[in-house]
Amino acid sequence: MELKNRRALVTGASSGIGAATVRALRDAGAQVAAAARRTGPLRGDLNLSLDVTDESSIRAAVDAAAGEFGGLDLIVNAAGIMPLGPVLGADTGSWRRALDTNLLGLMLVTHAALPHLEGDRKDVVTISSIGGRETHPGAAVYNATKFGVYAFSDALRKELTTAGIRVSVVEPGYTDTELFASIGDAGRQATLEGVMAGQRNLDGADVAAAILHIVSRPPHVLINSLQIRPSIQI
DSSP: OOOTTOEEEESSTTSHHHHHHHHHHHHTTOEEEEEESOOTTOOSSEEEEOOTTOHHHHHHHHHHHHHHHTSOSEEEEOOOOOOOOOSTTOOHHHHHHHIIIIIIHHHHHHHHHGGGOOSSSEEEEEEOOGGGTSOOTTOHHHHHHHHHHHHHHHHHHHHTTTTTEEEEEEEEOSEESGGGGGOOOHHHHHHHHHHHHTSOOEEHHHHHHHHHHHHTSOTTOOOOEEEEOOTTOO
């Protein structure tokens, strides 16, 4: 699990999976730039303001991380929101925020970072969801963004097969994070919180451990997708 001298940028690093990933990567010896809209909670070697819905903010943060570290070896796209609710009568502004955050944002972060990923053993890891493989009523827009995450990542993987850059997607199930605060539908939020209250869920550290497993594989080994869920989740 030794990642000494690996230079990482983690988005969505102020809480949840992103914050846990920053801790795990640092504990494994990596240099870590922690990036998020909320900079107060950040605990990286370099803490950066980054709004994934703002391309200029993305490019400034990526360039700052690469400049400080002399390049990048690893990108973890962990920023995301989970708006839920029926399509009929929906506030379509929430759709745009979901697309900008969950899909376009990670595409722009990846696009900005790729020129700084040179040499062997480089990784792009994106946090998606089991909701990127299966759909549920009331989650149409969230599902659409996460299906898009897998499509973008898998096509990018094929583009970069000869460039020494591995592209991986991690798809967690029920995980205790602040993501549920972004649901925006009080009824669905209460239902999900009720389900989770009655079972042992994943936490950010569980998902971070999966990320470390992916990025610590030998250069010839690629884990292009990994689903991780509570053992009780169907």
